[in-house]
Amino acid sequence: MRLILKYLKNYKGWFLLDFVSVFGFALTELGIPTLVAQMIDGGIVANNPAYIQKMWLTIIVISIIGVAGTILLGYCCARLSSSITADMRNDVFEKAQQFSHTEFSKFGISSMITRTNNDAFQVQMFLNMLLRMALMTPVMLVASYMMTLRASLQLSVIVAATIPVIIIGVIIVARASKPISESQQQSQDSMNRITRENLSGIRVVRAFNNDTYEEGRFSKENESYTQNSKNMFKLMTLTQPAFFLVMNVASALIYWRGAQLLGVQQLQIGQLTAFMDYLFHAMISTMLFCTVFMMYPRAAVSAHRIQQVLETQPLVTDPEGGAELGASVEELSFDHVTFVYPDGDEPVLEDVSFRVRRGQTIAFVGSTGSGKSTLVNLIPRFYDVTSGAVRINGTDLRKFSLTSLRDAIGFIPQKAFLFNGTIADNIRFGKDDATQEELEHAAKIAQAYDFILQKPQGFDEPIEENSANTSGGQRQRLSIARAVVRRPKIYVFDDSFSALDFRTDANLRQALKAETKDAVVMIVAQRVSTIMEADCIVVLDEGKVVGTGTHRELLENCPVYHEIAVSQLSEAELRGAAAAGGC
Incomplete structure (x- = not known):
């Protein structure tokens, strides 16, 4: 009553x-x-x-x-x-x-x-x-x-x-x-x-x-x-x-x-x-x-x-009078972050620290269950840290309004999801007032433009229930285009290249370089070839950071990374790439 x-x-x-x-x-x-x-x-x-x-x-x-x-x-x-x-x-x-x-x-x-x-x-x-x-x-x-x-x-x-x-x-x-x-x-x-x-x-x-x-x-x-x-x-x-x-x-x-x-x-x-x-x-x-x-x-x-x-009061709340994010993100850092799920006992992430600057790409790699996806889920505040802090430009992101924070992030989840509607509607989900030119540009960056044009109605092609008329790789590329069209300050790719063939993966990463030169890029990946050229690679094992550095540095100094890389790449490929940046 x-x-x-x-x-x-x-x-x-x-x-x-x-x-x-x-x-x-x-x-x-x-x-x-x-x-x-x-x-x-x-x-x-x-x-x-x-x-x-x-x-x-x-x-x-x-x-x-x-x-x-x-x-x-x-x-x-x-x-x-x-x-x-x-x-x-x-x-x-x-x-x-x-x-x-x-x-x-x-x-x-x-x-x-x-x-x-x-x-x-x-x-x-x-x-x-x-x-x-x-x-x-x-x-x-x-x-x-x-x-x-x-x-x-x-x-x-x-x-x-x-x-x-x-x-x-x-x-x-x-x-x-x-x-x-x-x-x-x-x-x-x-x-x-x-x-x-x-x-x-x-x-x-x-x-x-x-x-x-x-x-x-x-x-x-x-x-x-x-x-x-x-x-x-x-x-x-x-x-x-x-x-x-x-x-x-x-x-x-x-x-x-x-x-x-x-x-x-x-x-x-x-x-x-x-x-x-x-x-x-x-x-x-x-x-x-x-x-x-x-x-x-x-x-x-x-x-x-x-x-x-x-x-029910949500655990993640919008701060009253929350700050607005600035025009650019100069730096994103994890400061001794520990995270335990509300219904869990053991830390999923423990004392994680790193920093990445504007224009840099940081990648996360590790065995299944090492906490990679959990880590990137903390950035848009899907969860809040248990201790420590995630900072943007030196400010704890919990002090920013949720709207301002999430507007600055282009998040591509591990499982690509498309809504009922047309292809254009799904890309515009990232920016509802995007022009046709912006849609086409985002689709080209995401390597989705060619297959979209092959559809009978192009960008107006309806997406069937459960995305039945698209493949896994097509769904991932449309999800990436949805993030690209909004031109975010922070890109988060949560294993978003897993369904792509090696050629498409390489072309996509090449196209993203120019597009993301003024943004922070964070990549979770299982394939070492996807992250070899990252400015900084963070290796996770059971929620702890066991290695930080470039591809070449980690091959020499991190046994866990070396083991993952050896299982995927030939000797020539192992030595053939080295990033110029650093953590």
Whole structure:
């Protein structure tokens, strides 16, 4: 309820209109039985045609008002629930944009999708019912009971005895349904995760002939979700007949007692008719309110999951009044940096120090798991260092605004990712106002221009889902073009040449030299041939720096680098390249 009230404050006008329409509806529904009772007793029984016609016309007018109130109530409920849910989804998505990799790991991508879509939908359904029924039913219940007291004190005792029985039943059902709802949502998270993994990795699944295994995984979670759904439906299915049984028993008792009162002329026929209408409204109002109450546990679970996202504070935050990065990056340095993942115990990087200046290229090499990608992920602040500092122009980068910092970086991730849209749209993701000339220039630098022109629509060629119409090397080159088009001050290539053939790799590095002469270039690579000409090479082993220098220096002084190089290059290639720069 706290989450709903937070958003409801933004729509006070519509809520007030909804509240007014509830009273109009209640006045109509309860006024008509009174008029009918008067028409029976004062018109039909008294044989007064003029009075009957007068009451009939009054009932018609009130009915029209009731229909208008019902339409207005429905419109207000739909408008409020839809608008609030839209705001909720926007806030969850906006919050997700602030999350670091740590928060995404905590919630999981599949769970975030479920929270944004399914959980918000559950809250919307509950909110619509809440606005429609929760406001109306208390008014109808109180007013109906007051009218039953007015019609017959003796009969109203039966109604008063029935309502607590229904309320107790609702409380029992609500408590029983909450754990079932929680299990349902967890199963749905798991099904979304398995579906996403299976569709994204369908080629791997088929290549290893594991279709049956994947079907078994999904079937297990689907069976769990189905069983929880069955339990929920059984609970709800048993609840409604039980409520109707209570209502029918109460009606039978009222008819029995009403007949006795009619016999001794303590009750008129019109009063009994009106009383049964009041009873119907009181019982239905109670049942509708109970329906809302039974929907609450599932909506509460969904609202809590959304609230968890909204209340999570990202570990990487934008500093208040953060500094703006200057016109150029003269130097980037790591100063005794140690990093431990928030959910880890051992350092992934330990006491790492180096510096690189504008116009220089620094490369990182090491065995798998040595911390290369983790290191470059600290530069755009995907994570923050545990101790030490990463500095740009001598200033800790945590003091810069995130917008200014990330605008200065062209980051090409290890796994190239393309969005739905055209090739031009994907390159413009780096610079949304890039001209056609800028797109072509970036594509040429990235060695993507030729294959783009071979596409039927060139730069307007659509990228299919999961980039199915591009190869791994083409995706990498388009990702590089996306970074080049923004002309960043810092280039970060996180193993971004791995899918390129040696010729394309060499041509790309040659083209990048002139393009990046006024920028800092950082390269993570597995192939020694890609980094041989770097001004400085940092060798990592189990998160520690075990060697720093040029290619030739490391061959002579660093056994780890020598071992990597010997495994990839011939003797002539080993001695054939030497960088002129230095660390």
